[in-house]
Amino acid sequence: xxxxxxxxxxxxxALRLEKGFTQEELAEKIFVSRQAVSxxxxxxxxxxxxxxKELSKVFGVTINRLLGDPVKLVCQCCGMELDENSVSCExxxxxxxxxxxxxxxxxxFAYKSLPELxxxxxxHVPLGEFTxxxxxxxxxxxxxxxxxxxxxx
Numbered sequence: 001x002x003x004x005x006x007x008x009x010x011x012x013x014a015l016r017l018e019k020g021f022t023q024e025e026l027a028e029k030i031f032v033s034r035q036a037v038s039x040x041x042x043x044x045x046x047x048x049x050x051x052x053k054e055l056s057k058v059f060g061v062t063i064n065r066l067l068g069d070p071v072k073l074v075c076q077c078c079g080m081e082l083d084e085n086s087v088s089c090e091x092x093x094x095x096x097x098x099x100x101x102x103x104x105x106x107x108x109f110a111y112k113s114l115p116e117l118x119x120x121x122x123x124h125v126p127l128g129e130f131t132x133x134x135x136x137x138x139x140x141x142x143x144x145x146x147x148x149x150x151x152x153x
Contacts, residue, residue, distance in 0.1 A: 007068025030054035076147040077103035
């Protein structure tokens with residue numbers, strides 16, 4: 001657990017410095033005390049859920065990134081592995097770690113049906129030794145395992 005807290009502390013401090021904020025300026029932006037920010041950065045405590053959400057918005061990163069990337073994220077629409085540059089945004093500017101920015105952005109999904117996404121993938125992703133029909137079957141089967149398509153059924 002200590003390594004997890006240290007990764008979070010390092011992430012918060014690095015992001016704060018990257019944005020050029022003092023501890024006090026960051027504290028004002030997320031409605032906590034400067035001492036709270038100091039305790040987070042010194043691995044004494046962890047930010048609560050509400051503070052993590054605010055930090056995510058202020059820094060423009062996922063909560064997963066704030067926590068030191070403890071899990072690999074996958075777009076729940078297309079299956080692509082996500083990183084900070086590919087994570088989608090909600091209308092309020094907060095990161096949405098469930099989807100990539102090509103499938104979901106600002107509250108809108110790009111693909112309304114599974115066949116629409118499968119067609120896009122078959123025409124834009126190198127198929128290797130797959131025939132078009134094999135690729136369609138492969139993508140359809142894999143995509144149906146993702147939350148977006150499970151919920152759509």
